[in-house]
Amino acid sequence: MTNIVILGTQWGDEGKGKIVDMLTHNVKYVVRYQGGNNAGHTLIHNNKKIILHLIPSGILHKNVFVILGNGVVISPKAMLQEINMLKKFGFYVENRIKISSSCQLILDFHIALDIARENKDIKKSIGTTLKGIGPAYEDKISRRGFMVSDLENYNNMVLKLKDITKYYNNQLKYIYKTKTIDYNIILKEINENRKMLLNMVEDIPNILEKATKKKESIIFEGAQGSLLDIDHGTYPYVTSSNTVVGGALTGSGIGIKNIDHVVGIVKSYSTRVGNGPFPTELKNKTNDYLVNKGQEYGSTTGRKRRTGWLDIVLLRRSIQLNSISSICLTKIDVLDELKKIKICIYYKNKKTKKIFSHFPILQDWNVIEPIYKILPGWQKNTYGIKSMSKLPKKAIDYINIIQKLLKIPVDIISTGPDRSHTIINYNILN
The missing domain is CATH 3.40.440.10 (Adenylosuccinate Synthetase, subunit A, domain 1)
Incomplete structure (x- = not known):
């Protein structure tokens, strides 16, 4: 071994x-x-x-x-x-994928913020992949992260998702002067993938x-x-x-x-x-x-x-x-x-x-x-x-x-x- x-x-x-x-x-x-x-x-x-x-x-x-x-x-x-x-x-792989309930989720507002930052000052850009990775890790460190475990209780999930979307939309609108993210679109994405992710959770x-x-x-x-x-x-x-x-x-x-x-x-x-x-x-x-x-x-x-x-x-x-x-x-x-x-x-x-x-x-x-x-x-x-x-x-x-x-x-x-x-x-x- x-x-x-x-x-x-x-x-x-x-x-x-x-x-x-x-x-x-x-x-x-x-x-x-x-x-x-x-x-x-x-x-x-x-x-x-x-x-x-x-x-x-x-x-x-x-x-x-x-x-x-x-x-x-x-x-x-x-x-x-x-x-x-x-x-x-x-x-056919779904039954062979195991995930931690502590994994952070990347959602549309993470990607939008990543793009807005890179576009704000091209000369100072890091050259990220624009996949929302950095903002998702920031949420984790700031203790507001949206995790796989948050999918389990639907009512609590909806409330948390609204709060985080509002947090990001304030930045997108007032700091970066760019398009905001529709909460309903994010919720739809979550609902489409929620069962799949929860079925993969293991210790x-x-x-x-x-x-x-x-x-x-x-x-x-x-x-x-x-x-x-x-x-x-x-x-x-x-x-x-x-x-x-x-x-x-x-x-x-x-x-x-x-x-x-x-x-x-x-x-x-x-x-x-x-x-x-x-x-x-x-x-x-x-x-x-x-x-x-x-x-x-x-x-x-x-x-x-x-x-x-x-x-x-x-x-x-x-x-x-x-x-x-x-x-x-x-x-x-x-x-x-x-x-x-x-x-x-x-x-x-x-x-x-x-x-x-x-x-x-x-x-x-x-x-x-x-x-x-x-x-x-x-x-x-x-x-x-x-x-x-x-x-x-x-x-x-x-x-x-x-x-x-x-x-x-x-x-x-x-x-x-x-x-x-x-x-x-x-x-x-x-």
């Missing part, structure tokens, strides 16, 4: 969904512990692309139960849309404790990436939840002693959606190549991702924050055609000329300059390769240098989008 946390080490979009899907055949539960439908996991099933935003990736395995822990914010609309989308692919910490005692393996599926963590990321250009390993504990109710392994998903280069610091960002033909070859468009927003070279300095921080046991290196095949490949190994302060190898504290990101190790590209096809011995020598050198710099083993290498396009150096579930 092994309980594994699988999380992103960069700014999200590292390829977590495929790895969760690949490892899930040996587990009983897959648990999502933070975020909402601002995430996007792209899976390939029978040569068809399936994009999940809210429901955990493990749902494609018919013997697996998926859990949305208390740290997740749920959009009833998004939940229903994904359930119906999965039905079209032949997956999640109790389920996880029983599974652990029965030695049934659990995967905890992270959303976004460690550098977007509300506490430890590149604030304020972060998401609204804890994306580091601590979020798996607080967002699900599992005890720390029951986590056996933490897999850090590392894209072979760096990408970021939205605004914020990005020391190794490329703005040249290499950027165009990575975007096109890697299909670097957000699965949630459709926005073109910013691209850059692999950043060892930031990866060291992620390893430190998450106690990462091993690395899964993804999208190595995207680098196949490059003549030269760079890895950022240090930062340099352009003003003081100081060189440092760890996450910058009290530093102006604008004066940070990456110092690179330049490697020759392998310029050979790695797509779909399933054995380490069949990789080009220079690709193996690239992997070995990453292991040496990070002092963490690369146990899994993804060479393409399909579940089978994977090299496994060590069976994590053993």
